[in-house]
Amino acid sequence: MTPTAIPTVTAEQTAALLKNIDVMAALRRVFTHLARGEAVQPAQKVVLLPDCKGDFINYFGVDMAQRRLGVKISPYLVTPDKPLITAWTLLMSAESGMPLMLCDASLLTVERTAATTALAVDLLAPPEARTLTLIGSGAVGRAHLRHVLALRDWREIRVLSRGSAPGADELSRELGLPQGVLKICTRAEEALENCDVLMLCTSSATPVVEMANLTRTCLITSISTNAPGAHEIPPAALNAMDVYCDYRQTTPDSAGEMVRAAAEHGWSRADIRGDLPELVTQACSKPDYSRHVFFRSLGLGLEDLAVADAMLTYLNQQDK
Amino acid sequence: MTPTAIPTVTAEQTAALLKNIDVMAALRRVFTHLARGEAVQPAQKVVLLPDCKGDFINYFGVDMAQRRLGVKISPYLVTPDKPLITAWTLLMSAESGMPLMLCDASLLTVERTAATTALAVDLLAPPEARTLTLIGSGAVGRAHLRHVLALRDWREIRVLSRGSAPGADELSRELGLPQGVLKICTRAEEALENCDVLMLCTSSATPVVEMANLTRTCLITSISTNAPGAHEIPPAALNAMDVYCDYRQTTPDSAGEMVRAAAEHGWSRADIRGDLPELVTQACSKPDYSRHVFFRSLGLGLEDLAVADAMLTYLNQQDK
Numbered sequence: 074m075t076p077t078a079i080p081t082v083t084a085e086q087t088a089a090l091l092k093n094i095d096v097m098a099a100l101r102r103v104f105t106h107l108a109r110g111e112a113v114q115p116a117q118k119v120v121l122l123p124d125c126k127g128d129f130i131n132y133f134g135v136d137m138a139q140r141r142l143g144v145k146i147s148p149y150l151v152t153p154d155k156p157l158i159t160a161w162t163l164l165m166s167a168e169s170g171m172p173l174m175l176c177d178a179s180l181l182t183v184e185r186t187a188a189t190t191a192l193a194v195d196l197l198a199p200p201e202a203r204t205l206t207l208i209g210s211g212a213v214g215r216a217h218l219r220h221v222l223a224l225r226d227w228r229e230i231r232v233l234s235r236g237s238a239p240g241a242d243e244l245s246r247e248l249g250l251p252q253g254v255l256k257i258c259t260r261a262e263e264a265l266e267n268c269d270v271l272m273l274c275t276s277s278a279t280p281v282v283e284m285a286n287l288t289r290t291c292l293i294t295s296i297s298t299n300a301p302g303a304h305e306i307p308p309a310a311l312n313a314m315d316v317y318c319d320y321r322q323t324t325p326d327s328a329g330e331m332v333r334a335a336a337e338h339g340w341s342r343a344d345i346r347g348d349l350p351e352l353v354t355q356a357c358s359k360p361d362y363s364r365h366v367f368f369r370s371l372g373l374g375l376e377d378l379a380v381a382d383a384m385l386t387y388l389n390q391q392d393k
Numbered sequence: 394m395t396p397t398a399i400p401t402v403t404a405e406q407t408a409a410l411l412k413n414i415d416v417m418a419a420l421r422r423v424f425t426h427l428a429r430g431e432a433v434q435p436a437q438k439v440v441l442l443p444d445c446k447g448d449f450i451n452y453f454g455v456d457m458a459q460r461r462l463g464v465k466i467s468p469y470l471v472t473p474d475k476p477l478i479t480a481w482t483l484l485m486s487a488e489s490g491m492p493l494m495l496c497d498a499s500l501l502t503v504e505r506t507a508a509t510t511a512l513a514v515d516l517l518a519p520p521e522a523r524t525l526t527l528i529g530s531g532a533v534g535r536a537h538l539r540h541v542l543a544l545r546d547w548r549e550i551r552v553l554s555r556g557s558a559p560g561a562d563e564l565s566r567e568l569g570l571p572q573g574v575l576k577i578c579t580r581a582e583e584a585l586e587n588c589d590v591l592m593l594c595t596s597s598a599t600p601v602v603e604m605a606n607l608t609r610t611c612l613i614t615s616i617s618t619n620a621p622g623a624h625e626i627p628p629a630a631l632n633a634m635d636v637y638c639d640y641r642q643t644t645p646d647s648a649g650e651m652v653r654a655a656a657e658h659g660w661s662r663a664d665i666r667g668d669l670p671e672l673v674t675q676a677c678s679k680p681d682y683s684r685h686v687f688f689r690s691l692g693l694g695l696e697d698l699a700v701a702d703a704m705l706t707y708l709n710q711q712d713k
Contacts, residue, residue, distance in 0.1 A: 079401045081401075110443055110444075123430055123457055135440060161492050
């Protein structure tokens with residue numbers, strides 16, 4: 074019964090292992106199990122440290138079809154310099170109750186976040202989408218680009234970034250893109266004109282899009298951050314869009330623009346047209362693009378569980 | 394930053410290590426930190442498995458004075474035979490956010506539960522207490538006996554057990570007691586007559602004590618189980634006792650006899666005279682034994698954190 078050694082996977086190891094793991098397939102599987110009632114997604118639990126020293130957030134998940142349960146613990150520690158953020162996932166067997174793996178979840182969180190957006194793009198974007206815009210070119214934004222590259226026949230990829238953006242050549246090389254497909258935009262109007270899919274990957278606490286700049290109906294994806302009330306689009310805009318999210322039971326309680334739209338603009342969580350469990354099992358209708366489509370993900374413990382489990386499966390296969 | 398190996402401590406190893414650890418001292422320390430606001434005790438989080446397959450309970454704790462945070466995960470898994478219960482603690486640094494140790498917490502839970510009761514006996518029982526009665530002689534009850542043995546000059550120790558109780562000789566040997574001190578009782582009247590301290594260590598869901606059998610005012614300790622509504626004394630009896638508990642912020646919400654006493658017998662959580670953070674810092678009054686004294690512990694994540702941290706400290710000292 075008692076394990077003699079539980080695999081511990083460091084950040085360096087996850088970086089190397091991720092190349093071998095189909096994160097989107099793992100997510101598609103776990104959302105199918107969630108739709109079937111074989112998986113459970115509890116609400117996250119925030120524990121505040123004393124004296125405003127930070128917090129740690131616990132993300133839970135159970136997938137009985139995979140016989141796994143687990144928790145990701147992510148401390149946010151205030152220091153004299155910038156805050157220290159880590160994330161570790163403890164994956165356990167739901168058959169034996171024993172731990173199976175402890176892994177650094179920092180990179181895995183970036184990957185599952187990007188792959189969740191990619192799954193939504195695959196399920197929601199029009200097949201004929203050709204123009205992709207990314208706002209925010211940090212590690213999370215670049216992971217988004219990587220995950221959606223093969224999903225449509227993109228002819229133009231635009232990157233708008235307020236920070237010190239990487240150059241078009243550097244990004245194109247990183248993504249294996251031919252010259253001329255990807256361009257860096259400095260003006261929002263230029264980045265948003267006639268785009269088909271717009272991915273928001275910022276840590277902004279206020280809207281980063283002026284809806285008037287969207288000259289064509291498009292799919293907007295938003296991840297935002299864990300900061301209370303954080304949002305990337307104007308809350309009032311929700312009423313004029315077809316809204317989807319990762320999990321309708323939990324996301325509307327925390328997503329900043331949804332909370333504000335419900336409190337101030339008469340929007341209701343009942344207006345959500347579908348979530349990922351429904352989308353992967355064809356249990357909700359797809360958008361017809363008579364108006365903008367919005368997909369909001371908050372990040373779920375089940376996604377952390379699924380990606381950790383996929384990594385463990387790969388490790389176990391290597392050992393054979 | 395990234396650890397190359399995180400110590401994993403198995404049940405066998407904890408059994409060997411526990412002999413070297415002063416669990417009561419670790420608990421006294423963490424309750425002092427809790428009293429000072431340096432430690433935080435969040436409520437536990439229960440996650441239900443689908444299809445009534447069981448649950449897993451998460452116990453959290455933060456002790457900034459020790460620079461530790463962590464979680465104990467305890468799955469309760471329904472099987473065709475009897476349920477499978479495990480418990481694992483992940484101890485993390487509140488300085489670096491990195492994991493420090495993963496340990497099997499099954500034995501540690503028994504030890505911290507018994508040591509918590511022992512701390513209460515030390516703080517609440519009259520110095521002149523000489524007669525000790527234990528109801529329930531399972532592993533938890535025997536750990537209780539072990540932890541309270543040195544706290545008072547016990548002249549008589551009585552064990553009442555409904556199950557297949559171990560013999561007096563066997564128990565005396567296990568505890569290193571001279572012959573004649575410990576006796577096995579078969580009748581409640583015999584076990585309870587003129588006892589000074591009564592420790593209840595059963596998994597009963599209904600009262601195991603008739604108050605009329607207590608012929609002298611005494612200290613009653615109760616741990617009960619995690620089952621909803623579980624209790625070991627008649628809820629109505631709370632009104633006639635001086636009531637203490639492990640942590641007044643959380644225990645009255647879950648302790649079966651307190652929940653029922655409040656709902657049905659006009660008892661109030663404001664009637665609690667003190668808890669362990671208050672007792673260890675002399676911030677509440679001690680009982681005068683004009684009536685019975687009741688101490689109820691529910692079990693706290695901070696206790697799990699404290700005992701795991703004490704074990705890690707010992708392991709690190711051995712490595713030097």
